[in-house]
Each structure stands twice: as structure tokens, then as C-alpha cells.
Amino acid sequence: MKKLKRTIQEGVPAKQITMLHLIASPDPVLYQKVLIDPKRALGIINMSPWEGAIIAADLADKAAPIEIKLVDRFKGVVFIQGDRDSVYTALDRVRRVFDSDYGYTVPSVTES
Template identity: 45%
Template structure:
């Protein structure tokens, strides 16, 4: 008796959400060097879906606080912010709040290390 092969098709259907929102306070200088970004007091890391949301988030961040964009990828939804700890935190809260209240996104809790 021949065993029947099963075939699975998986699809990724992104929701409107902030999937990761993490602030690294006072990172080691080596981390900045490895990432190829300017040294600062903090790094904010966000992952957003749909991925084009990073364009909106980058704009919101730079208008809300004195932060710079260390990295933005509209294809993966990754955004890295750099600045002082307090400024990066303000920017991240502003992104979460705006996306939740204005665009109906699910926001992520901002974690910190």
C-alpha cells in the first residue's frame, strides 16, 4: 500500500501591528560598530506589519523627538532609532500611540534592557 503524501501551503498574512518594540539603553560601543550606525545613548528597535508602516513610523519618530533613523527597511518592516534614552523612548511611545489610535494597529508593549 502506497503512503499518501500530504501537501501543506502556508501563507503569511500580516495584520496591522507593532510586533516588536524594544529599547536598549546605554548599549556597548561595539554594538554600534557592528550595526554600522552612529553611537548614541540608546537604540530603539521596532518591527512593524505591514512592512511599509516603517515609513510612517520613521516620520513620526523624527517629528516627535530628537532621534535619528539608524536603519529603515520597508521590505522587512524593521526600524532602528538612535538618540538619548529619553528621546528614543518618547519616539517609540508616539509611534505606538499614533498607530493604535489613528490607524487601528495592535501596539506592542515597549520593553527595555
């Protein structure tokens, strides 16, 4: 009999952004896997509570000329795309507002 592995994903009752990451120029294979434009930078936000992803997407959209590619309110994930500087500006705006206005624990924006 084959053993099955079970993965359990759970959220923690904390107000936190766990990732604000900018991929300025990723490998084209990555873009094919996630079905996004290979000529633009990608911004990734991961947070809890997960519903905050909707607010984060709204803030990012209003902060810079970016395109929202994904908002997953059940996992707390947002993908945005645009030129490198616009994506950085949008991620930094999300970081500053969630830190100062909402009292979230937030990391710095990282880049690769």
C-alpha cells in the same frame, strides 16, 4: 551530498507592531556590528505591513530629537538613535498613533 537548509520569511496580513524596544546602553560590540553610534541609545521597531515602517520613521522623527538610522520598508524595520528619553518618547509616539489612529495591535515599549 551536503543538505541545504532553506529559510522562508513570510509576512502575515495583519496590522501589528511586533517590537518597540529601547536599548539604553548596549555593549559596544553590538554598535560595531550594526555600524551605529556607541554613545547613544538605540530604538528598534518591527512591524507589518512592512510599508508602515515609513510612517513609523516619520512619526518618530517628528516626536523627538532622534536620528533615523535605518528604514527597511521590505522587512518593516526601523532603527533610531538619540538620548534615552528622546528614543523612548519617539517609540511611545509611534505606539500611540498606530494603536489609536490606525488600529494596529501594538506592544508596550520594552527596554534593556
